[in-house]
Amino acid sequence: MTTETAPQAATPAEAAAPLSIWGALQANLREYGLLLVLILIMLFFQWTTGGVLFKPLNLTNIVLQNSYIIVMALGMLLVIVAGHIDLSVGSVSGFIGALAAMLMIGWKFPPELAFLANPIVAGLICLVVGAAIGAAQGYLIAYYRIPSFIVTLAGMLIFKGLSLSILAGQSVGPFPAEFQLLSAGFIPDFIGAITLVPASQGVQPLVLHGATLAIGIVAVVGMILLSIRTRARRTARGYESEPFALFAAKNIVIAALVLFFTYMLASYKGLPNVLVVMGILIAGFVFLTKRLTFGRRIYAIGGNPKAAALSGIKTERLTFYIFAIMGALAALAGMIYAARLNSATPKAGQGLELDVIAAVFIGGASALGGVGQVAGAVIGAFIMGVLNNGMSIMGINIDLQQMIKGVVLLAAVFFDLYNKNKA
Amino acid sequence: MTDTIPEMRDTILPMRDTILQMRDITKTFPGVKALQNVNLDVKAGEIHAIVGENGAGKSTLMKVLSGVYPHGSYEGQIIYNGEECAFRSIRDSEHKGIVIIHQELALVPLLSIAENIYLGNERAKAGIVDWDETREGARAVLRKVGLNEDPDTLVTNIGTGKQQLVEIAKALSKEVKLLILDEPTASLSEKDSEALLNLLLGFKAQGISCILISHKLNEVSKVSDRITVIRDGHTIETLDKADITEDRIITSMVGRPLEDRYPARAPQIGEVVFEVKNWSVYHPQHRDRQVIKGIDLNVRKGEVVGIAGLMGSGRTEFAMSLFGKSYGVKVSGEVLLHGKKVDTSTVEKAVSHGIAYATEDRKTFGLNLIDHIKHNTTLANLWGVSRWGVIDDLAELDVANDYRKKTNIRSSSVYQTVGNLSGGNQQKVVLSKWLFANPEVLILDEPTRGIDVGAKYEIYSIINQLAAQGKAILVISSEMPELLGITDRVYVMNEGRLVGEMPTAEASQEKIMRAIVRAEGKVAS
Numbered sequence: 001m002t003t004e005t006a007p008q009a010a011t012p013a014e015a016a017a018p019l020s021i022w023g024a025l026q027a028n029l030r031e032y033g034l035l036l037v038l039i040l041i042m043l044f045f046q047w048t049t050g051g052v053l054f055k056p057l058n059l060t061n062i063v064l065q066n067s068y069i070i071v072m073a074l075g076m077l078l079v080i081v082a083g084h085i086d087l088s089v090g091s092v093s094g095f096i097g098a099l100a101a102m103l104m105i106g107w108k109f110p111p112e113l114a115f116l117a118n119p120i121v122a123g124l125i126c127l128v129v130g131a132a133i134g135a136a137q138g139y140l141i142a143y144y145r146i147p148s149f150i151v152t153l154a155g156m157l158i159f160k161g162l163s164l165s166i167l168a169g170q171s172v173g174p175f176p177a178e179f180q181l182l183s184a185g186f187i188p189d190f191i192g193a194i195t196l197v198p199a200s201q202g203v204q205p206l207v208l209h210g211a212t213l214a215i216g217i218v219a220v221v222g223m224i225l226l227s228i229r230t231r232a233r234r235t236a237r238g239y240e241s242e243p244f245a246l247f248a249a250k251n252i253v254i255a256a257l258v259l260f261f262t263y264m265l266a267s268y269k270g271l272p273n274v275l276v277v278m279g280i281l282i283a284g285f286v287f288l289t290k291r292l293t294f295g296r297r298i299y300a301i302g303g304n305p306k307a308a309a310l311s312g313i314k315t316e317r318l319t320f321y322i323f324a325i326m327g328a329l330a331a332l333a334g335m336i337y338a339a340r341l342n343s344a345t346p347k348a349g350q351g352l353e354l355d356v357i358a359a360v361f362i363g364g365a366s367a368l369g370g371v372g373q374v375a376g377a378v379i380g381a382f383i384m385g386v387l388n389n390g391m392s393i394m395g396i397n398i399d400l401q402q403m404i405k406g407v408v409l410l411a412a413v414f415f416d417l418y419n420k421n422k423a
Numbered sequence: 424m425t426d427t428i429p430e431m432r433d434t435i436l437p438m439r440d441t442i443l444q445m446r447d448i449t450k451t452f453p454g455v456k457a458l459q460n461v462n463l464d465v466k467a468g469e470i471h472a473i474v475g476e477n478g479a480g481k482s483t484l485m486k487v488l489s490g491v492y493p494h495g496s497y498e499g500q501i502i503y504n505g506e507e508c509a510f511r512s513i514r515d516s517e518h519k520g521i522v523i524i525h526q527e528l529a530l531v532p533l534l535s536i537a538e539n540i541y542l543g544n545e546r547a548k549a550g551i552v553d554w555d556e557t558r559e560g561a562r563a564v565l566r567k568v569g570l571n572e573d574p575d576t577l578v579t580n581i582g583t584g585k586q587q588l589v590e591i592a593k594a595l596s597k598e599v600k601l602l603i604l605d606e607p608t609a610s611l612s613e614k615d616s617e618a619l620l621n622l623l624l625g626f627k628a629q630g631i632s633c634i635l636i637s638h639k640l641n642e643v644s645k646v647s648d649r650i651t652v653i654r655d656g657h658t659i660e661t662l663d664k665a666d667i668t669e670d671r672i673i674t675s676m677v678g679r680p681l682e683d684r685y686p687a688r689a690p691q692i693g694e695v696v697f698e699v700k701n702w703s704v705y706h707p708q709h710r711d712r713q714v715i716k717g718i719d720l721n722v723r724k725g726e727v728v729g730i731a732g733l734m735g736s737g738r739t740e741f742a743m744s745l746f747g748k749s750y751g752v753k754v755s756g757e758v759l760l761h762g763k764k765v766d767t768s769t770v771e772k773a774v775s776h777g778i779a780y781a782t783e784d785r786k787t788f789g790l791n792l793i794d795h796i797k798h799n800t801t802l803a804n805l806w807g808v809s810r811w812g813v814i815d816d817l818a819e820l821d822v823a824n825d826y827r828k829k830t831n832i833r834s835s836s837v838y839q840t841v842g843n844l845s846g847g848n849q850q851k852v853v854l855s856k857w858l859f860a861n862p863e864v865l866i867l868d869e870p871t872r873g874i875d876v877g878a879k880y881e882i883y884s885i886i887n888q889l890a891a892q893g894k895a896i897l898v899i900s901s902e903m904p905e906l907l908g909i910t911d912r913v914y915v916m917n918e919g920r921l922v923g924e925m926p927t928a929e930a931s932q933e934k935i936m937r938a939i940v941r942a943e944g945k946v947a948s
């Protein structure tokens with residue numbers, strides 16, 4: 001699941017044979033197979049739900065419903081690639097949701113401390129507490145070499161209990177309006193509505209959110225320019241071998257998908273705030289895993305910790321940071337979740353860790369460590385999300401839903417292994 | 424067509440004493456044709472050696488034979504005892520008495536010797552293990568291989584040489600008729616190697632045939648009855664006993680005669696760069712056992728210094744403890760660079776002071792086997808291809824290609840997964856990694872283990888170049904001719920102590936051995 005397209009170096013020794021179109025296509029199929037699966041699942045539900053799935057409102061909902069899973073899947077990807085696991089993220093996110101509620105609503109601060117209830121201050125406190133929780137668990141895992149499974153299992157119990165206790169068993173809400181914006185808000189339309197079909201009798205009006213459209217188009221253009229530039233740089237150094245037709249096709253398909261999605265969002269209320277947060281995080285994590293030395297080292301310790309240590313990598317410190325990042329992301333997810341429900345409940349977040357871990361594995365990460373991609377984890381999360389959404393719309397029983405999700409998880413991992421062994 | 428008939432006839436009708444024929448074996452991996460129309464025939468009761476350069480396809484051929492690569496994943500025929508075989512797994516081939524011992528040992532370290540011997544083949548009735556019979560049986564086969572160990576000893580507690588014998592005992596427990604050994608002596612001391620080879624000669628007398636893969640041509644020419652040479656996935660020729668000489672083998676392997684085994688050295692030796700003073704280390708588990716006992720040594724600028732010694736003399740432990748305390752506890756002593764004391768207490772600090780250690784155990788300590796060559800090459804020096812912590816893809820690709828060429832790694836590209844490389848080529852990746860880290864002091868632990876003659880020459884040349892650039896190089900090797908061929912000075916180590924030091928010009932194998940024996944005498948008395 002590397003996104004590099006295995007270019008062949010142009011040394012004479014290996015007769016610089018450019019990949020054949022078919023060969024390149026096969027390599028890409030493995031890589032984009034997961035995306036294809038997601039699209040197929042979506043089309044399937046589009047059909048079974050009688051066209052509800054692709055309604056702008058519903059697509060927006062899918063994003064909102066899965067945002068917290070995706071946020072945590074990013075951190076979980078690092079954890080799993082490093083060869084660990086974090087079972088505590090669900091409980092930690094629940095606990096942070098509770099903490100946020102108590103800071104903003106529950107606790108009555110004396111006037112000189114009232115600033116603590118400010119949504120922004122409270123949000124920052126929550127992030128720091130989350131990171132500290134992650135760091136504490138990471139410390140035990142990295143420096144005392146207690147298996148992560150055990151440390152985070154303990155963490156899961158502890159924070160489950162803690163959220164119950166600080167909420168005193170009650171739901172606390174509603175949140176201040178500013179805080180709710182995190183989950184329920186949409187970006188302001190600084191460009192203005194674009195009316196395609198004016199309201200008139202017999203026709204549905206079609207008004208697009210201008211800013212959303214503009215951002216989508218800018219993103220697509222930027223993406224295409226970037227990949228053209230990358231290709232040009234590689235070609236200049238004699239490295240490219242992916243056939244141009246395939247390169248073009250890939251870019252066009254992805255651009256079309258993004259534009260389609262933008263259009264759908266724009267024809268509802270526009271870009272949700274949380275999608276902006278997610279987008280920035282995803283881009284950041286792709287960069288982190290692909291280009292930063294920090295990310296490279298994570299793959300190295302997951303692949304062979306001893307060899308990594310003997311290459312001068314501080315494996316302990318790295319592990320510690322990874323869990324701290326995971327904790328901060330769990331905190332963010334907890335706030336998104338609480339803001340979405342508009343209250344903190346003692347049961348919030350429970351069991352979420354399983355969805356998060358499943359997303360990462362569906363996305364092609366290896367339980368042995370060293371393998372996994374951000375894009376895979378995000379698509380994996382969406383696959384789970386679309387399944388949830390589609391099956392709910394169809395009115396499938398919750399028990400059956402669980403079974404189907406289990407089967408999908410197994411099938412995804414099986415398919416991935418099968419593909420790898422064949423290669 | 425007519426002229427091929429006589430030949431066909433005597434290959435189709437198996438000669439009375441031919442037990443194995445592999446005919447026109449072709450095996451491809453994505454992007455690599457590992458074997459092309461390879462032919463091999465082995466007679467009953469002979470020791471048949473297979474030699475060839477790293478990546479020539481020797482291990483692959485043996486994996487085809489033993490069913491690791493099942494029937495259907497390759498082309499060609501395997502005729503064993505006169506019948507065509509289509510092995511679908513190792514089990515199938517074992518049923519016929521073909522047992523393979525892989526290049527990398529496959530014992531489970533935390534199981535006992537007896538458990539390992541009967542792993543997958545347990546002495547059990549109705550699923551319940553019969554421990555008495557297991558121990559008895561284990562003892563019997565251990566006796567056959569001349570290993571005097573309690574069958575209940577955990578495998579992790581015995582040395583590599585003995586582990587190799589356990590592997591062979593395991594093979595014997597399966598009633599082996601054709602034993603395949605892939606580089607069995609690569610990590611054995613000379614004494615252990617000799618014992619093992621004698622064992623093979625003994626098997627031969629009992630009618631067991633052996634296929635032996637090795638890069639140690641002196642051994643091969645000593646024990647084998649015939650030798651088949653493979654180059655670039657093709658069979659080149661099969662030499663009969665009478666024709667076997669080391670030079671003849673090399674010419675056939677490399678495709679041209681190799682004038683010298685060691686490149687000429689014109690040392691330009693300067694001031695002392697690297698110094699170790701009074702270095703002591705204790706065993707990580709048995710904390711009162713001193714493993715390294717007060718070592719003092721130095722290496723000068725542009726000098727290649729060797730550490731000779733027997734397996735288990737503590738050389739690797741010494742090097743690893745120097746390198747970021749990667750081995751042992753209660754490490755004490757001083758490391759000086761250019762006369763100044765430096766802190767090497769973590770690998771990162773050691774590397775940042777320009778000290779590098781290329782490990783002898785590439786699989787466990789050297790490589791990320793699931794990643795490709797490019798990422799492995801740059802791992803110890805990511806700063807070299809990044810700025811502000813951001814890796815420059817193309818610079819990295821340049822580096823990886825450059826070192827792949829320099830060390831002559833055979834692979835489809837720098838994107839080949841390291842785990843799929845041949846053993847020798849993996850070793851070259853480890854070297855590339857440390858060469859790219861551009862250290863001032865380079866410690867090489869068995870740098871040519873499992874490497875073919877041609878590639879050894881290349882590695883020696885690289886060592887020479889580094890020395891000429893003014894680096895200080897410390898080489899640990901169990902092959903004395905190698906140390907004598909490439910170093911300027913040798914230390915002799917025995918049981919964690921330096922027991923001798925001599926300029927290579929005055930050294931000889933006898934002198935080194937004498938230093939060791941003298942030390943052992945002292946210890947004993």
Ligand SMILES: Nc1ncnc2c1ncn2[C@@H]1O[C@H](COP(=O)(O)OP(=O)(O)OP(=O)(O)O)[C@@H](O)[C@H]1O
Pocket residue numbers: 452453455456457475476477478479480481482483484526833834843844845846847848873
């Ligand atoms: N699973 C695999 N996938 C891709 N290529 C492979 C795989 N296994 C082996 N190869 C390639 O096949 C070739 C032959 O490898 P093989 O291990 O047989 O070499 P060898 O002769 O045993 O070398 P050495 O002496 O270094 O052990 C090499 O080029 C290697 O890279």
Ligand SMILES: [Mg+2]
Pocket residue numbers: 481482483526605845846847
């Ligand atoms: Mg081999």
